[in-house]
Amino acid sequence: MPDVSKMKKPDVKVVLLGDMNVGKTSLLHRYMDRKFKETISTIGGAFFLKQWGPYNISIWDTAGREQFHGLGSMYCRGAAAVILTYDVTNWQSLAELEERFLSLTDTALQDCIYALVGNKADLTDQQAQLAQDPDGQPQDQTESRDRTDTLLSACPTPPDSPASLSGVHKQVTREDAVALYGRILHYKGLDEKSSLPADKMCFETSAKTGFNVDAMFETLFDLVLPSILRKRNENQRSPTVDLEEYREVGSKRSRSGCC
Numbered sequence: 530m531p532d533v534s535k536m537k538k539p540d541v542k543v544v545l546l547g548d549m550n551v552g553k554t555s556l557l558h559r560y561m562d563r564k565f566k567e568t569i570s571t572i573g574g575a576f577f578l579k580q581w582g583p584y585n586i587s588i589w590d591t592a593g594r595e596q597f598h599g600l601g602s603m604y605c606r607g608a609a610a611v612i613l614t615y616d617v618t619n620w621q622s623l624a625e626l627e628e629r630f631l632s633l634t635d636t637a638l639q640d641c642i643y644a645l646v647g648n649k650a651d652l653t654d655q656q657a658q659l660a661q662d663p664d665g666q667p668q669d670q671t672e673s674r675d676r677t678d679t680l681l682s683a684c685p686t687p688p689d690s691p692a693s694l695s696g697v698h699k700q701v702t703r704e705d706a707v708a709l710y711g712r713i714l715h716y717k718g719l720d721e722k723s724s725l726p727a728d729k730m731c732f733e734t735s736a737k738t739g740f741n742v743d744a745m746f747e748t749l750f751d752l753v754l755p756s757i758l759r760k761r762n763e764n765q766r767s768p769t770v771d772l773e774e775y776r777e778v779g780s781k782r783s784r785s786g787c788c
């Protein structure tokens with residue numbers, strides 16, 4: 530039995546949402562373990578604890594498979610940031626965010642931050658293909674269940690472009706993501722002018738090469754700091770114990786678990 534008195538309590542919660550196979554788990558492995566490794570499709574959800582300065586951030590990985598859909602709103606409860614993840618080579622994965630996942634975020638905090646993350650940029654983008662592992666480690670070429678190489682070519686690519694070298698066409702442009710970000714703000718009843726701008730909140734990443742992965746997570750961590758401070762102030766005014774949060778336990782630097 531873990532010693533509950535020694536467990537760290539997360540100050541804030543960040544949740545990864547998105548269709549199956551877009552690379553949510555791989556993004557977390559890349560960030561937390563500095564590796565691209567073989568994954569199995571997530572069942573239910575799992576969390577990692579990240580120490581960010583004096584704060585503890587729990588990062589929740591969720592299952593994209595339809596059968597676990599009902600759990601999504603539970604994982605989003607009280608989230609300070611939601612990472613809506615899609616695969617840049619799969620148009621449907623972007624559409625699913627709007628159709629299936631956005632409503633799950635109704636349980637997130639009122640001032641929750643939304644990021645749109647187009648993963649697998651290495652398949653279409655020269656910069657991401659050439660990205661160095663952030664720790665200078667050799668790249669792991671593991672790609673056991675990647676289905677993107679069989680995807681349709683909705684956006685024809687010039688024959689000498691980097692995308693054509695990899696054989697996979699980009700189906701979702703940055704403009705598509707920016708447009709969806711605008712619709713998310715609209716859905717949330719937020720004013721574009723007083724919200725975080727789309728060019729700051731729409732990312733393209735590669736869990737495989739590490740491209741933009743640290744920048745994406747760490748931009749979000751900085752943005753949720755005000756939410757942590759506000760929560761701390763509220764707790765000082767009316768101290769209560771949130772038993773749910775004791776289940777989100779952590780260790781010295783990072784620890785993970787699943788449920």
Ligand SMILES: Nc1nc2c(ncn2[C@@H]2O[C@H](COP(=O)(O)OP(=O)(O)OP(=O)(O)O)[C@@H](O)[C@H]2O)c(=O)[nH]1
Binds near residue numbers: 593650652676736
């Ligand atoms: N080329 C490439 N493949 C990736 C990348 N990220 C993930 N993959 C591959 O895509 C597949 C799915 O990755 P996961 O991280 O398991 O996807 P997921 O979103 O967690 O999927 P669920 O757990 O089913 O919701 C695996 O075969 C990964 O190796 C990436 O950035 N580039």
Ligand SMILES: [Mg+2]
Binds near residue numbers: 568590591
């Ligand atoms: Mg997963």
